[in-house]
Amino acid sequence: MARFSTKSLVKKYDKWSGSSYKTGYKSYGSSYGNSSFWMDDDFLDSDHKQANKIDFVKMAGYKRAIGNFVRIVTGKDNIPVLFSAGNQSYTDGTSVVISSKLDEKEFDSTVGLALHEGSHIALTNFKTMERFRLGNSPELQVIVDKHHAAGYDKGQWLIIPQVKELVNIIEDRRIDHFVYTSAPGYQGYYQALYDKYFNAKEIDNALKAGKFNNLTFEDYVFHICNFANPNRTLDILPGLRDIWNKIAINQIGRLKNTDQVLELSLEVYGMIMDQIGWGDVAQAKGKGAEGEDEDEKGSNGGDGNGADINEDGTNDEMGGADPNLDMAGGQASSSGDGQASEGEGEDKTDVKDAKQTAKERQEEKKLRDAIQKQKDFLNGNIKKKKMSKGDAEKINAAAESNMEYAPVGGDVQNDTQNTMRGNTTNCMVVKGITKSLIDSNLLGGHLSDPTYCKDSLTKWGRPDYIQEGIVLGTMLGKRLKTRDEDRTIKTTRMETGRIDRRLIAELGFGNDRVFSQTIHNTVTPSLIHISVDASGSMGGTKWQAAMKTAVAIAKAASMVSSLDCVISVRGSYGWGNTGAPLMWVIYDSRKEKFESAKHKFYGVQASGSTPEGLCYQAVMKDIVGSANGKDAYLINICDGEPGYSDSNLSYGGEYAIQHTKAQVDKMRKAGIKVLGYFVCEDSNSSWLARSKDQFRKMYGNESEFIDINSLTQLSNSLNKLFVRK
Numbered sequence: 001m002a003r004f005s006t007k008s009l010v011k012k013y014d015k016w017s018g019s020s021y022k023t024g025y026k027s028y029g030s031s032y033g034n035s036s037f038w039m040d041d042d043f044l045d046s047d048h049k050q051a052n053k054i055d056f057v058k059m060a061g062y063k064r065a066i067g068n069f070v071r072i073v074t075g076k077d078n079i080p081v082l083f084s085a086g087n088q089s090y091t092d093g094t095s096v097v098i099s100s101k102l103d104e105k106e107f108d109s110t111v112g113l114a115l116h117e118g119s120h121i122a123l124t125n126f127k128t129m130e131r132f133r134l135g136n137s138p139e140l141q142v143i144v145d146k147h148h149a150a151g152y153d154k155g156q157w158l159i160i161p162q163v164k165e166l167v168n169i170i171e172d173r174r175i176d177h178f179v180y181t182s183a184p185g186y187q188g189y190y191q192a193l194y195d196k197y198f199n200a201k202e203i204d205n206a207l208k209a210g211k212f213n214n215l216t217f218e219d220y221v222f223h224i225c226n227f228a229n230p231n232r233t234l235d236i237l238p239g240l241r242d243i244w245n246k247i248a249i250n251q252i253g254r255l256k257n258t259d260q261v262l263e264l265s266l267e268v269y270g271m272i273m274d275q276i277g278w279g280d281v282a283q284a285k286g287k288g289a290e291g292e293d294e295d296e297k298g299s300n301g302g303d304g305n306g307a308d309i310n311e312d313g314t315n316d317e318m319g320g321a322d323p324n325l326d327m328a329g330g331q332a333s334s335s336g337d338g339q340a341s342e343g344e345g346e347d348k349t350d351v352k353d354a355k356q357t358a359k360e361r362q363e364e365k366k367l368r369d370a371i372q373k374q375k376d377f378l379n380g381n382i383k384k385k386k387m388s389k390g391d392a393e394k395i396n397a398a399a400e401s402n403m404e405y406a407p408v409g410g411d412v413q414n415d416t417q418n419t420m421r422g423n424t425t426n427c428m429v430v431k432g433i434t435k436s437l438i439d440s441n442l443l444g445g446h447l448s449d450p451t452y453c454k455d456s457l458t459k460w461g462r463p464d465y466i467q468e469g470i471v472l473g474t475m476l477g478k479r480l481k482t483r484d485e486d487r488t489i490k491t492t493r494m495e496t497g498r499i500d501r502r503l504i505a506e507l508g509f510g511n512d513r514v515f516s517q518t519i520h521n522t523v524t525p526s527l528i529h530i531s532v533d534a535s536g537s538m539g540g541t542k543w544q545a546a547m548k549t550a551v552a553i554a555k556a557a558s559m560v561s562s563l564d565c566v567i568s569v570r571g572s573y574g575w576g577n578t579g580a581p582l583m584w585v586i587y588d589s590r591k592e593k594f595e596s597a598k599h600k601f602y603g604v605q606a607s608g609s610t611p612e613g614l615c616y617q618a619v620m621k622d623i624v625g626s627a628n629g630k631d632a633y634l635i636n637i638c639d640g641e642p643g644y645s646d647s648n649l650s651y652g653g654e655y656a657i658q659h660t661k662a663q664v665d666k667m668r669k670a671g672i673k674v675l676g677y678f679v680c681e682d683s684n685s686s687w688l689a690r691s692k693d694q695f696r697k698m699y700g701n702e703s704e705f706i707d708i709n710s711l712t713q714l715s716n717s718l719n720k721l722f723v724r725k
Contacts, residue, residue: 056391056395056397056442057403058405060396060404063081063083066096066098066110066111067081069111069118069186069189072183073119074119074122076121081096081098082098084100084386094121096114097117098110099384099385100387109192112192113193113382115179115193116176120171128262163266165221165378165379167262167265168378169224170252170255198373198374200366200373202367202370203229205367206367207226210236212236213236213237215237215277217272217273219237220237224247225374226374228249239274243272246268246271393436396436397442405426405427407426408427408581408618409422409649410424412655414654422651422655422659423648423650427583427615428573428581429585429619430582431584431585433447433586433603438603444573445605445608446573446584446608450599450600451602466548469550470555473551473552473556476553476556480556494515497517499514499515500515524631525563525564525629526562526563526633527633528557528632529626529635530549530554530566530568530635530637531568531636531637532547532550532569533636533637535570535607535608535610535639536606536607537606537639538606538638538679539607542679545679547601547604554567557589558589564589564590566585566588566590567587567588568585568586568615569582569584569586570582571584571609572608581615583615586601611642612638612642612656612660613662616663620666624666632672634672636675636676639679639691640691641657642698657697657698661697664698664699676699677704677705678705
């Protein structure tokens with residue numbers, strides 16, 4: 001991987017044209033252009049908005065995507081990415097907090113901020129500052145003693161905030177340099193990050209105009225913070241060029257840890273204080289060029305953030321203006337009363353001056369805001385849009401269950417090769433049953449509390465169909481265990497092969513068939529995917545029979561090491577503009593033990609419509625991909641023809657049948673054996689005859705029709721399928 005030096009980046013800064021502060025990172029023209037190559041086209045424009053305007057599936061995908069970046073940059077798999085819930089705005093060394101705002105203007109910069117915070121987790125020692133408590137550091141004690149000699153109260157401080165301010169600046173340069181040079185693919189996200197928080201034309205204009213030229217700590221920090229800006233002026237303050245040489249951002253990679261950053265920050269702090277004087281901290285920070293103390297109202301209590309910023313992070317538009325900003329507008333507004341002639345009103349000159357004053361005030365406010373953005377970034381006080389606790393829990397549930405949308409539908413060809421036109425929609429794909437998913441009620445009628453559902457069966461005296469499936473599966477599993485037996489067959493007295501030493505003696509009697517051959521028969525791994533129709537019409541005894549069958553197969557497979565099993569249910573989620581087909585993988589033996597999953601099956605319920613082929617299409621890539629190198633089977637259990645509709649797609653009739661058939665054909669072409677099982681209760685209805693005909697169209701002559709009150713047919717067919725003879 002190519003590496004780049006910070007020195008070359010600084011050269012890029014100086015050569016960059018335009019008035020904005022550029023970091024040298026390539027700009028892609030779009031505020032989410034860096035993400036567009038891997039995001040779906042509709043990643044930021046979902047049609048599936050919930051009633052409260054939050055699309056939990058999209059937000060979960062957003063969270064997962066940023067989480068992947070964080071894991072890569074930190075090299076750790078256990079770094080949680082959380083949405084801001086009110087009081088988090090920065091990394092605490094164990095997690096990364098992101099804003100709940102999701103749109104194309106924010107995405108790249110949010111990724112960049114998450115990478116920045118993630119790099120802090122990977123590279124910053126958050127315990128380093130602890131050793132700089134009073135009395136624990138000889139270097140700091142020297143500085144504290146100088147402050148104390150000037151009347152500084154030791155008891156109010158554990159660490160000097162000005163030193164921490166310098167540490168924030170230098171540490172950010174160090175960690176961003178590391179990620180920028182070691183992972184060039186992330187440079188675009190850093191560009192978006194710095195465009196948002198640092199690249200302001202107001203900062204450029206202030207540097208060009210020679211502002212912030214007073215001997216105050218704040219003015220020095222302003223220039224140090226903007227050392228990477230091509231408009232920097234290193235001789236505007238005494239000793240500033242020496243500080244530039246001391247920090248040497250073009251060689252910032254020489255700093256290998258936070259301890260070294262702290263040592264450098266102490267040196268820089270001393271260089272600044274040597275210029276402005278080792279007096280009272282408040283005096284050093286607040287005095288302007290004219291020697292006037294800062295307005296007490298505008299002070300934030302000496303936290304190093306500047307006189308123009310209040311404790312709540314807001315700016316005062318009138319009064320308390322920072323004299324370091326060197327703005328004339330604020331002074332004119334406070335000293336211009338009584339200048340107009342009484343009774344004559346304002347002349348044109350006065351109007352012009354008033355407009356100019358208003359413009360200067362506006363420019364002053366913009367500059368203040370731009371500086372505050374930089375300070376907030378450095379201090380980790382970035383304001384992030386908050387999310388309610390309930391919404392955050394729903395998004396976490398969606399993320400843990402790997403919820404995502406898959407585009408489905410489109411054109412298909414029927415048996416006569418005529419193209420049937422169809423619109424597209426999005427199918428919701430869910431993988432797994434987690435406690436957070438159960439508690440969130442995200443899947444509506446498809447998922448209830450498993451314990452409650454199981455207790456209800458006992459309360460109302462209904463059959464425990466899950467336990468019945470386990471019993472049946474145990475019996476089936478005992479028969480299927482023969483699959484795990486490797487067989488070796490040795491045949492002797494062959495004309496060719498290996499010499500059988502026991503037959504060598506027979507050569508003297510004219511027997512030349514003294515060879516043997518050995519055949520090893522090894523078990524081929526197999527995968528069964530059971531897909532159950534979870535539409536509303538499957539409710540009641542049909543659903544219980546279908547789940548009993550699926551659980552039985554899963555239990556049997558759990559007893560055979562060479563056999564994996566997946567259970568999915570198909571239905572629909574929501575309705576109208578919020579509706580979507582639902583393909584939900586409730587069990588995967590490759591990821592979860594049967595014993596830990598069996599209790600959850602009680603909570604899965606039938607609800608919604610029958611988007612059969614749409615659901616297959618949504619997970620086709622997974623079904624086909626998981627079948628490579630295995631004997632793969634898809635067992636479908638349903639009770640009728642496919643049907644579904646939302647605001648984008650009307651799915652039914654011949655189109656739905658041909659679309660489902662097309663998906664089944666794709667699986668068969670990939671070597672997957674597809675078995676269709678049709679469950680019914682009324683064996684004499686005219687509807688049944690029509691449904692059976694359509695069922696055969698979709699699943700072929702291999703399809704079978706099952707009496708839901710007897711699973712003997714299913715057991716026999718599975719035995720024929722899996723038990724080796």
